[in-house]
Amino acid sequence: MIYLDANATTPLDPAVLEAMLPFLSENWANASANYAAGRKARKALQNAREHVAALIDVEDREVVFTSGATESINAVHASVRHLWPQNRLLITTKAEHAAGLQCAARWEQSGGEVCRLGVDRSGLIDLKELRKALQSSQAALVSILWANNETGIIQPMREIVAMAHEYGALVHADAVQMIGKAPMDAKVDFLSLSGHKFHAPKGIGALIVNQRVRFEPLLVGGGQEGGRRSGTENVPGIVGLGQAAALAMSPCSGDLRNAFEAQLTRDWPEAVIHGRHAPRLPNTTSICFPGIDAAGMLILLDQAGIACSAGSACHTSSLHPSHVLEAMGYDSAHAASTLRFSFSRMNTFIEATQAAETVLNSARKMRAIGSAHSRLTT
Ligand code: PLP
Numbered sequence: 001m002i003y004l005d006a007n008a009t010t011p012l013d014p015a016v017l018e019a020m021l022p023f024l025s026e027n028w029a030n031a032s033a034n035y036a037a038g039r040k041a042r043k044a045l046q047n048a049r050e051h052v053a054a055l056i057d058v059e060d061r062e063v064v065f066t067s068g069a070t071e072s073i074n075a076v077h078a079s080v081r082h083l084w085p086q087n088r089l090l091i092t093t094k095a096e097h098a099a100g101l102q103c104a105a106r107w108e109q110s111g112g113e114v115c116r117l118g119v120d121r122s123g124l125i126d127l128k129e130l131r132k133a134l135q136s137s138q139a140a141l142v143s144i145l146w147a148n149n150e151t152g153i154i155q156p157m158r159e160i161v162a163m164a165h166e167y168g169a170l171v172h173a174d175a176v177q178m179i180g181k182a183p184m185d186a187k188v189d190f191l192s193l194s195g196h197k198f199h200a201p202k203g204i205g206a207l208i209v210n211q212r213v214r215f216e217p218l219l220v221g222g223g224q225e226g227g228r229r230s231g232t233e234n235v236p237g238i239v240g241l242g243q244a245a246a247l248a249m250s251p252c253s254g255d256l257r258n259a260f261e262a263q264l265t266r267d268w269p270e271a272v273i274h275g276r277h278a279p280r281l282p283n284t285t286s287i288c289f290p291g292i293d294a295a296g297m298l299i300l301l302d303q304a305g306i307a308c309s310a311g312s313a314c315h316t317s318s319l320h321p322s323h324v325l326e327a328m329g330y331d332s333a334h335a336a337s338t339l340r341f342s343f344s345r346m347n348t349f350i351e352a353t354q355a356a357e358t359v360l361n362s363a364r365k366m367r368a369i370g371s372a373h374s375r376l377t378t
Helices: 015-023 036-056 069-084 098-109 125-136 157-166 237-248 255-267 294-303 324-326 349-378
Strands: 062-067 089-093 113-117 140-147 170-174 190-193 207-208 284-288 338-340
Touching: 015 255, 036 062, 036 113, 036 125, 036 190, 036 237, 062 069, 062 113, 069 190, 069 294, 089 098, 089 125, 098 113, 098 140, 113 125, 125 157, 157 170, 207 294, 255 284, 255 294, 255 349, 294 324, 294 338, 338 349
Parallel strands: 089 113, 089 140, 140 170, 170 190
Antiparallel strands: 062 207, 190 207, 284 338
């Protein structure tokens, strides 16, 4: 298999597995225990916390380990809504990940007001629209997907933070897709990340909480994580996250993705790369082959051993048109002809070249099937 679906999940790095194994076998103690094995587990948690803090460039006490980004995003929204109920406005975008979209819906259900900023053809928000929203009423939170999981387009987070802070609003960034891929040059109040997107296991992630900002935990109980996230710590998962963070310190290059795109667009000039000229993750390409059915392409590519995803549905088997492409002004036919390929540092140049050739062959086959079908039906 040539795996080009890293934005969905990444393979576990062997070095991450190696770091975790002792904490799944001989060293299984509870990190709260007051004997030697417990202290060892606690030390491993602290070590992991320092690696994650160094990766994000925050203080280690600002790192709260969670079960993943979905939990982190939910925790931020619930906390801000609870602590500042008088500031009713949440500002977000129409192109969020499902976790952000659903949290915004909950915000409304709890009596809050939501402004969903649109994006342009390049997938970028308009900062003038953000300012207008901030002026309209007292916003509690601006919650924005830093890099889009479908298109890889990167929002201008530094400008977003500066503007939101001018109006006294807090900022949450879903940075899940940024980690290990692009430099994070903005100081947000809350940041969500997920281990399985950068070669750690699934079910572990973190929420970064700026130490100057009040935070109300989503999960209460034993008071772990400084009272900010109760529940016995997932020591092996956290150790894996720490090791993955240490390995993700240097952002990946775009060489494979660029070579892949160049090969596709040279042989298929009608192909449309979404957000091509916008700031984009170096590992992601969202590409439309106009008139070619992406669902059919996916089947052919799967048969040929290429794992990628359709631009039209990333988290369920339903083929709803992508809300992200819709927000960018593309119609459902365009979305239904879109595929997403996402690379990780574990891919090779040969894989990129072979995959591009296979994609082109599959598109040619789909075009031949399409023209045979239209000859039969006319
Ligand atoms: N945010 C983005 C941008 C994602 O791509 C994902 C994963 O699909 C999530 C949030 C959710 O992360 P997790 O799987 O850790 O809950």
